[in-house]
Every structure is written in structure tokens, then in C-alpha cells.
Amino acid sequence: MEEIVRAEGLKKTFTLSKKQQKIERTGETRRVAVNGLAFSAYRGEIYGLLGPNGAGKTTTLRMLSTLIKPDGGDAFLCGHSVVKDPEKVRDRIGFLTSDLKLEGFFTPDYLFDFFGAMHGVGKETLARRKKELFSRFGIDKFAEVRVRDLSTGMLQKVSLVVSIVHDPEVVIFDEPTNGLDVLTAKVVTDFLRELKGMGKSILLSTHIFSLVEKLCDRVGIIIDGRLAAEGTLEDIAQGNLEETFFRIYRERKGEIA
Amino acid sequence: MKLAALMRKEFHRFFHDPRLVVTMLLPGLLIFLLYSVMGSAMNGKDGKNYRVYCDGTPPLVTALVEELAKKSDDTVEWLPLEDEEAARAEVKAKKAAAVLKFGEGFDPLTEGGNVEIVYDPASEDSLNFYSLVTASLNELGRRFQVDEVLLSAADAMGRSVMQSVLPLIVVCFIFSACMSVTLESVAGEKERGTLSTVLVTSVKRSHIALGKIVPLSCISMLGALSSFLGTALSMPKLMGVSLGFLGGYSAWSYVLLCLLILSAVPLVVSLIALVSTLSRSVKEASAYTSVVMILVMVVSLVSAFVPVMGDWSVALPVLNATVQMQALLGGALPVWQSLVSVGANLFYTAVLVFVITKLFSSERVMFGK
Numbered sequence: 001m002e003e004i005v006r007a008e009g010l011k012k013t014f015t016l017s018k019k020q021q022k023i024e025r026t027g028e029t030r031r032v033a034v035n036g037l038a039f040s041a042y043r044g045e046i047y048g049l050l051g052p053n054g055a056g057k058t059t060t061l062r063m064l065s066t067l068i069k070p071d072g073g074d075a076f077l078c079g080h081s082v083v084k085d086p087e088k089v090r091d092r093i094g095f096l097t098s099d100l101k102l103e104g105f106f107t108p109d110y111l112f113d114f115f116g117a118m119h120g121v122g123k124e125t126l127a128r129r130k131k132e133l134f135s136r137f138g139i140d141k142f143a144e145v146r147v148r149d150l151s152t153g154m155l156q157k158v159s160l161v162v163s164i165v166h167d168p169e170v171v172i173f174d175e176p177t178n179g180l181d182v183l184t185a186k187v188v189t190d191f192l193r194e195l196k197g198m199g200k201s202i203l204l205s206t207h208i209f210s211l212v213e214k215l216c217d218r219v220g221i222i223i224d225g226r227l228a229a230e231g232t233l234e235d236i237a238q239g240n241l242e243e244t245f246f247r248i249y250r251e252r253k254g255e256i257a
Numbered sequence: 258m259k260l261a262a263l264m265r266k267e268f269h270r271f272f273h274d275p276r277l278v279v280t281m282l283l284p285g286l287l288i289f290l291l292y293s294v295m296g297s298a299m300n301g302k303d304g305k306n307y308r309v310y311c312d313g314t315p316p317l318v319t320a321l322v323e324e325l326a327k328k329s330d331d332t333v334e335w336l337p338l339e340d341e342e343a344a345r346a347e348v349k350a351k352k353a354a355a356v357l358k359f360g361e362g363f364d365p366l367t368e369g370g371n372v373e374i375v376y377d378p379a380s381e382d383s384l385n386f387y388s389l390v391t392a393s394l395n396e397l398g399r400r401f402q403v404d405e406v407l408l409s410a411a412d413a414m415g416r417s418v419m420q421s422v423l424p425l426i427v428v429c430f431i432f433s434a435c436m437s438v439t440l441e442s443v444a445g446e447k448e449r450g451t452l453s454t455v456l457v458t459s460v461k462r463s464h465i466a467l468g469k470i471v472p473l474s475c476i477s478m479l480g481a482l483s484s485f486l487g488t489a490l491s492m493p494k495l496m497g498v499s500l501g502f503l504g505g506y507s508a509w510s511y512v513l514l515c516l517l518i519l520s521a522v523p524l525v526v527s528l529i530a531l532v533s534t535l536s537r538s539v540k541e542a543s544a545y546t547s548v549v550m551i552l553v554m555v556v557s558l559v560s561a562f563v564p565v566m567g568d569w570s571v572a573l574p575v576l577n578a579t580v581q582m583q584a585l586l587g588g589a590l591p592v593w594q595s596l597v598s599v600g601a602n603l604f605y606t607a608v609l610v611f612v613i614t615k616l617f618s619s620e621r622v623m624f625g626k
């Protein structure tokens with residue numbers, strides 16, 4: 001199996017602001033969010049990073065998508081280093097989180113073309129992809145409606161499609177179903193399955209066991225910025241992910257408060 | 258290609274939103290209406306009666322009177338010129354508007370010729386009448402030689418007020434025009450998380466910065482220009498100075514004036530963009546920008562009434578434009594100072610764009626908590 005994402009000893013330390021120290025009632029000025037994380041995801045699979053709040057999932061995915069720089073270690077996407085070749089990485093991945101928004105003023109049609117241009121996709125390729133993706137995901141019906149007038153489900157579809165405008169090999173998705181109702185969540189999970197069908201590799205983070213069980217081929221459990229376990233669902237969980245997770249958590253952190 | 262798409266997006270955002278276009282252009286129109294109404298209220302609606310001494314040959318007077326009647330409901334009382342000294346004294350004392358003397362062979366209907374006009378720019382009536390006459394002569398379309406005799410310095414009343422106030426107003430407009438689009442576009446996009454969506458793509462950070470600054474500057478120039486025109490066109494009415502007064506500057510003065518305004522706009526846009534990038538929200542950014550604006554206004558105000566700014570002021574961003582505009586409106590032609598100011602402003606803009614590029618790449622600024 002071909003490795004498409006490989007993290008090697010990724011490390012990220014944040015300096016906590018005064019305000020943040022106050023909110024979290026802590027005197028420490030530095031926080032190690034990711035601490036020597038290493039894992040591999042293979043081409044064509046859906047890999048899930050599973051971890052509790054504050055485990056460092058978002059931070060990891062942001063480093064992989066080159067939004068922030070690791071202060072130790074490195075990661076390779078399609079063979080390109082996020083430290084040395086961030087721009088090459090950016091053209092090969094699609095990154096999606098609920099923090100990344102689309103401007104409500106524009107239409108899906110305009111945004112698709114705009115982000116196509118941002119990734120340097122040629123005009124003809126872009127037109128072809130637009131036609132194909134818009135009809136496949138049913139966006140052509142509201143392609144000319146301003147994004148701010150769309151329902152959450154429609155908006156989610158548009159965000160998903162725009163994130164793969166440049167036909168990336170890897171799609172990285174932070175908390176794909178967080179805050180969505182069951183219908184919109186289904187739009188997302190269907191989309192991810194569809195992407196897998198197209199041969200894409202998908203890396204997602206979540207704290208929801210059922211999502212991992214439904215979607216993921218392999219899973220990495222992340223606790224306190226380190227990888228605690230990794231493998232296929234059968235390998236690490238023998239059918240009961242939840243129980244396994246709590247067992248590992250207790251081993252690492254002691255009793256759950 | 259990516260840069261072009263970024264710029265197109267910014268223009269599209271603005272020009273396809275009627276609300277934005279209207280809020281950008283409306284101030285100019287409002288100012289014009291407001292000042293004009295204030296101006297006519299202050300100066301009274303009824304036509305004036307000018308007392309004018311003249312050694313007039315009848316055909317000229319007839320032609321002039323006809324022209325004058327077309328232009329306004331002002332009337333002219335023509336008085337025969339007997340004692341020129343006494344007549345001049347009356348003009349100076351604001352009892353008469355002007356003294357007109359026509360040269361040999363003056364014929365407004367077929368030939369042209371020369372005419373001497375004695376007036377006092379310090380007197381509102383006299384100045385108004387002077388512009389009426391020059392405008393009427395122009396209308397007649399022949400070649401006249403107008404010899405002007407000024408009874409006081411040309412930089413009288415209106416000019417001195419315009420000179421110190423107009424640049425301040427212009428800077429104020431530049432700030433408000435730049436603020437309205439830049440805060441929304443930079444701080445707004447950062448706050449709403451639409452800027453990060455662009456940051457995940459492979460587009461260069463410098464292109465993102467330029468893709469904001471260039472279009473926003475063009476749009477702000479429109480706004481600043483609209484407000485400036487509104488003011489420039491209504492100021493004369495407001496102050497009872499006729500428009501002919503604005504025509505008193507050379508073409509070069511106008512070129513320099515425009516260059517100064519145009520160079521200040523991208524600088525102010527970059528400044529606000531910088532503040533916006535560092536802020537977490539539009540609210541925060543607008544608070545900081547207001548502080549910057551007040552600072553610039555206070556310094557400009559001081560420079561307007563303390564005319565001892567040395568040539569070193571050309572190095573001060575934004576302020577250099579105010580100082581040079583004041584000099585230009587005062588009738589001077591500070592060519593190199595103006596050009597150096599424009600250059601300095603462009604240089605500062607480039608520096609700011611560079612800094613903004615760095616900030617766009619800084620994870621603490623863009624993704625800090």
C-alpha cells in the first residue's frame with residue numbers, strides 16, 4: 001500500500017495569551033498541542049484521527065494543510081514536505097473545516113471559478129469539472145443563488161465541492177459533521193464516500209465514534225498530542241471502538257474525571 | 258493570473274452591490290446639496306446689484322449686459338467714470354464692485370481688444386463681478402486682453418479659507434472613503450473566516466495583499482473624488498466666491514493636486530488594511546482606525562495654522578499631501594516638493610504592502626487565539 005500522508009514526529013507548541021490563561025485557569029504560558037505525532041495514511045482510504053477535545057486534532061490537520069508550521073518534525077503529503085514545499089502541498093490537498101467560510105455575497109458558480117483560479121486550474125478543465133461536479137451533487141439548481149441565501153445543507157454541498165475544485169489527491173476534513181443536523185450530516189458522509197469512490201484519499205478528525213465506525217478504513221487515536229493507537233478498526237478495536245478508546249485513555253491518563 | 262482573479266473578485270464584490278456603490282458615492286452628492294443649500298441661504302437668493310464705473314463704449318456695455326443677464330439675475334448699475342482715483346477708492350471701500358476701462362478699438366462684436374478691470378479680491382461682490390465679466394467675455398468668443406488691477410492680494414478671503422480648510426476636508430474624505438471599503442473587505446473577511454479560505458490555496462501571500470490594496474485603492478479614489486468634487490463645486494457657493502476663482506490655478510497645480518490625492522489614497526488604504534489585519538474584528542479595526550484618523554487630522558490642522566512646516570514635511574506620510582495641497586491652493590507651485598511627497602507616499606505604500614504580506618503568512622496573526 002502506498003503512503004500518501006506521513007507525519008514524522010510532528011510537534012507544535014503554542015504560547016498562551018494572558019486572556020487564554022485566564023479562560024483556562026492555568027498559570028502555564030506554553031502549551032504543547034501536538035507532541036511528536038507520527039502516523040501514516042494510505043492512498044484511497046479514509047483515515048480517521050479520533051481524539052477528545054483539546055487532543056490536538058485541529059492543530060495537526062492545520063499543520064498538514066500548511067496553515068501553520070510545525071516547530072518540530074515534518075509531514076509529507078504525496079511526497080511533498082509541508083515544511084519545505086508548502087505551496088506544492090496546497091495544490092494537492094483540499095482542506096475543509098467549519099472555520100473556513102465562503103463569502104455570502106457570491107454565487108456557487110462564481111466561487112467555483114474563483115477558487116479554481118486560485119489553484120491555477122485552466123479554464124477548460126474548470127468548466128468541465130464544474131459541469132460534472134455541479135450535476136453530480138445537485139448544485140446546478142442553485143448555482144446562481146447567492147451563498148448567503150442557501151440553506152445549510154446546500155451551503156455544505158457548495159463548500160465541499162469548492163474544496164475539491166482543483167481535483168486534489170488528498171482531502172483533509174476537520175470535524176466533518178460537527179454541528180450539523182442528521183440530514184446535512186448525511187450530505188457530508190455521502191460526499192466522503194463518493195470521494196472515496198473517485199479514488200481520493202481522505203483524512204478526517206472527529207470525536208464521534210459512530211462516524212469512525214461508519215466511514216473509516218483505518219483510525220489513529222490521538223491523546224494529548226500523541227498517537228496512542230493506530231490500525232484498522234478490527235485490529236485495534238475488535239468491533240468495540242468505544243470500549244477500546246476508554247481503555248487506552250485510562251492507561252494513559254488514569255481514571256476519567 | 259491568480260492576482261487578476263483576486264482583483265476581479267474585489268471589484269465584482271463592490272460594483273455588483275448597489276448598496277456599497279451608493280454609500281461610496283452618496284457623500285459627495287449630499288455634501289454638494291447641503292453646501293449649496295447652505296450657500297444660497299447664506300448669500301441670499303435675490304440678485305445682487307453691482308455698481309460699476311466704466312468709461313464704456315455703448316456697444317460693449319450692451320453686449321456685456323446681455324451676457325450678464327443670461328448668467329444671473331444680478332443687475333449692474335453702470336456709472337460714468339470721471340475721477341478714477343475716487344472710483345478705485347469706492348471699490349476698495351466695497352461701495353462699488355469694479356472699474357472697467359476699455360482700450361482703443363475695443364469691439365466685442367467683431368474684433369476683440371483689451372479691457373482693464375480694477376477689482377478687489379478681498380471683497381465678495383467685487384470678486385463675483387470680476388468672474389462674471391471674465392466669464393461673459395469668454396462667452397462672446399473673441400480674443401480679449403484682460404488687464405487686471407488688483408486692489409488687494411489675490412489670496413484674499415475665500416482663497417485663504419479654501420487653502421487651509423479644503424486639504425483637511427480632502428484628507429477627511431480620503432479616510433472615510435478608504436475606511437468604508439477597507440474595513441469591510443479586510444477586517445470583515447478576516448472576522449468571517451473567508452480570508453483563511455483563500456490562504457489554504459497556493460496563491461502567493463503577496464498577491465493576496467496586492468489583490469486587496471489595488472482594487473480597494475481604485476474604489477476609494479472614486480469615493481474620495483466624489484466627495485472632493487462635491488466640496489469643490491459647492492465651496493465657492495458656500496463662501497460666496499464664484500467658480501471663476503477655482504479657475505485661477507494653472508493646469509500644473511491641478512495635476513499636482515490630483516497626484517497628491519491619488520498618492521494618499523493607496524497609502525491610507527494600506528494603513529487601514531494593516532490595522533484590519535492585526536485586529537480580530539471589524540469593530541476593533543474601526544476603533545483603531547479612528548484613532549489613526551484623528552491623529553492625522555490633528556497634525557494636519559496644526560500644519561494648516563502653523564505655516565512653518567519646513568521642506569522636511571515631504572517625508573511625513575499623508576501629512577505631506579496636506580501640506581503641499583495647502584501650498585498649491587495658496588497659489589504656490591511646489592513642484593519638486595509635491596513630486597517627492599507623491600514618491601514618498603508610494604514608497605510607504607510599498608512598505609506597508611510588504612508588511613501586510615508578512616502578516617498574512619504569520620500564523621499568530623491569522624490563526625492566533
Ligand SMILES: Nc1ncnc2c1ncn2[C@@H]1O[C@H](COP(=O)(O)OP(=O)(O)OP(=O)(O)O)[C@@H](O)[C@H]1O
Nearest residue numbers: 014015033052053054055056057058059624625626
Ligand atoms: N492558536 C492557538 N494558540 C494557543 N493555543 C492553542 C491554539 N490552537 C490550539 N491551542 C491549544 O492547543 C490544544 C489543542 O487544540 P486543538 O484545537 O488542536 O484540539 P482539538 O483536538 O481540535 O480539540 P477540539 O475537539 O476541541 O476541536 C488546546 O489545548 C488548545 O487550547
Ligand SMILES: [Mg+2]
Nearest residue numbers: 057058059175
Ligand atoms: Mg478541533
